[in-house]
Amino acid sequence: MTRIARHLARGNPLDLAGFALFGLLCLTAAFGPLLVAHDPLATDAAAMLQPPSARHWFGTDQIGRDILARVVVAARLDLLIAAGAVGLSMVAGSIMGAFIGYRGGWADVVVSRLVDVMMAFPLFVLAMALVAALGNSVANVVYATAIVNLPFYIRLARAEVRLRRDLGYVEAARVGGAGDGRILMRHLVPNIAAPLVIQGSVNLGWAVLNAAGLSFLGLGVRPPAAEWGIMVAEGVRFIASGQWWIATFPGLALMLAVLAFNLLGDALRDLLDPRLRT
Amino acid sequence: MSMVLRRLLTAIPTLFGVVVVTFLLTRVLPGDPAVFFASNPSMSAADIAAVREHLGLDLPLRDQFLVYLGNLMHGDLGRSVATGQSVAAEFARRLPASAELTVAAFALAVAIALPLGVAAALRPGSPVDHAARLIATLGASLPSFVTGLLLIFAFYVFAGIAPEPAGRLAPFMVEPERVTGFLTLDALLAGERATFAAALRQLALPAAAMALFALAPLTRMTRAAMIATLGADFIRTARAAGLSRRTIIVTYALRNAMVPVATTMGMTFSYMLGANVLIERVFSWPGIGAFAIDSLINLDYAPLQAFMLVMAAVFITVNLATDLVTALIDPRAAR
């Protein structure tokens, strides 16, 4: 923690912006529903398609809902989907990758081949098909996003473990009578944590995009729930008639969230792994 | 040469895996295809069973797969319920639209990213470098469907300089004689300047939206690879030998930096194939991505299956091409 503080004090403004945006996002996700002045689901026939004003800062949509309230409240759902997917993917992927990297043999061959096959699909397309196959629900968006991200963690953990499994300290633990499970969990996994965390933070931005893209297409989250991708989709048909605010504000929120995760990923990379600095 | 063969051989199991996955995926998809084929909902159970038999759905899974594989070998991708056309014919019609869009966007992104990345690497800390970093960070954060919408608003609704985002050519225009399937190229080949200009205007916004997204990884990697190469010992040797700045930057540094950049190009191109789906939707572009989405929503699975297969095949081909290009640049990779 002190290292992070010192790094920030030295003042890369982009890193600082990343941490600040990330903090803002987390706060919005945690307390958003308490902050907004309007009910995100309440329709108002008297105030349809109103441009941004003092009363509705971001304007209102086609059934009179307050867009600011919806954009703020949506943060929680979007972040939860992304965090859930990345968390699942990171845990499952690194365990699988560490295992096959440590053991080798047929498990390694089979899983590596499977990973190759998965990577042969454009990930967004694969996620799309998976949601269709698993069923159209929020939980399945999380699973689908987690599954398509598995290959990254499997490959990373596998490579890092293979690099280290024959190093002195692992050998020493083995000679000392430690079992395979113990060696993996106590000696190998902690050492590969840094690259996995970096991958995770970069991945979060991608997961937010992926989930929003799916709901933009009508997969996963369903109306009337407030979610950025859906809100953009709902605003599409009003763009041509000049009601730009319906799609633009949720779109900007989405951009900002992804930007926050990307900046955070870069900052963490600089912090945890100076070798990767570009 | 042996390297090409070896790479082709390793692509075969992956391709087979892809076929298996697409096959399985459509079997797990909700809904019984037979029910959809039986257009009349009041059909009797016997009628449905007959349709099932006709479609081969009563066979064991393994036999169904063999039938599927056999059909694939003949180029038979199934039939779309929604359009009643064979999927292969639909794809033949729509693939050029997707290809033209993706290639145009990719070319645009490369044309901007390469010079920008090189300029940034040559003067670290300069305004150009900061601009490159800004693009690399912001560009990676742009959801392509949102950028697309914003571009439509800015250039079509607000400024009024872009045409309506409704397909590849305005409805009153006549398509040029089909040679390549790329409307811009075909118009040029037919000598129809007006058609060419119209097609280019339709293409500009969606291509720009996709290119914006692809700019980020390309600029970032070009800059990083150039910086790494410019710091290499052999660049010092070239400088000490008094070689001209141009020779050092182009022949010595850029060619070496192109090795990792080529790999990133391959990855970016594949990523654009996925992003295509969203962009085609936003711009009503009559490509295979939009077709696949419509099929997915209509529970019309044969086109979706074919789409995934085509995407994976293109992806594998792009990877292969990347490896070949890398081998052409770097003799060490060719061994």
Added chain:
Amino acid sequence: MNALLSVRGLGVDFETGDGPVHVLENVSLDIAPGEITGIIGESGSGKSVMAFAVMGILDPAARITGGDILFRGESLLAMDPRRRDGWRGREAAIIFQNPRAALNPIRRVGDQIGDVIARHDRPPAHALRGRVEDALRRVGIPDPARRARAWPFELSGGQCQRISIAMALACRPGLLIADEPTTGLDVTTQAAIIALIRALARENGTAVALITHDLALAAATCDRLAIMHAGHVVETAPAPTILAAPRHPYTRALLASAPALAGSINELQPIPGRLPDLRRADLPPCRFAERCPRRIARCDAPGPLGLHEAAPRHLLACRNPP
């Protein structure tokens, strides 16, 4: 004396996040035409920085703080950058350690030599191949026509260094700087490379600056030796003089610590202490003082410490020589 290269009072700083590092201070050195000069010092003594300063290929973080470098009487620092580009490679050339890394990995070695020749001598296109093959033949590469088409990764480290030498000498420069040219090569190859450099220099009348930390190697190869310590040149003299009658305490310590030059293994003496931290603001005028057994109060008196003539052709920077 009519020097080919004359470094006069050169100072170089490296800018770092923690302030400047005074890498070279008041460095002076003359190299006569055709003469082989050994520049000897521990790593960190600044010998490579001096070489890079002469070639004009210093790191962007480096800054020349004073002095001048003259080549055939003309200041290199004042030279127009375009002319300096043409000067590099034609008038003076340099070869580096790690010969494999010093060659472009994805360009055929013959093309790399050809690039240098084409740049400086601009021969007609049909003559270029012959010139490249001549350059390869001169450095003892057999079957040059075939070898010209080889990639660096197909060659051994020793062969790569021969290619580098061929590149460096392709336009017959007056000065060749060899910066630790045998580091990373095996022992027999080392001897062959040094012998090759020496033979080619003698044949063409090329002056050589051989940078090395190996005093025994330099003594056996060079006409003159210059000893560097922590960014200073502390002593220069003909090689036999340095071996027989060294004056600077550091030179003496260096001789006593060199296995091949000490009388027996029992006489080997390590040099006490370490190089001073060159970031310090309070560096003493003699940077060896803190390691020196002969240090007296006068050694620490303020004021620059320059080289003075201790004997004819024997320069020394020491206030209390033995």
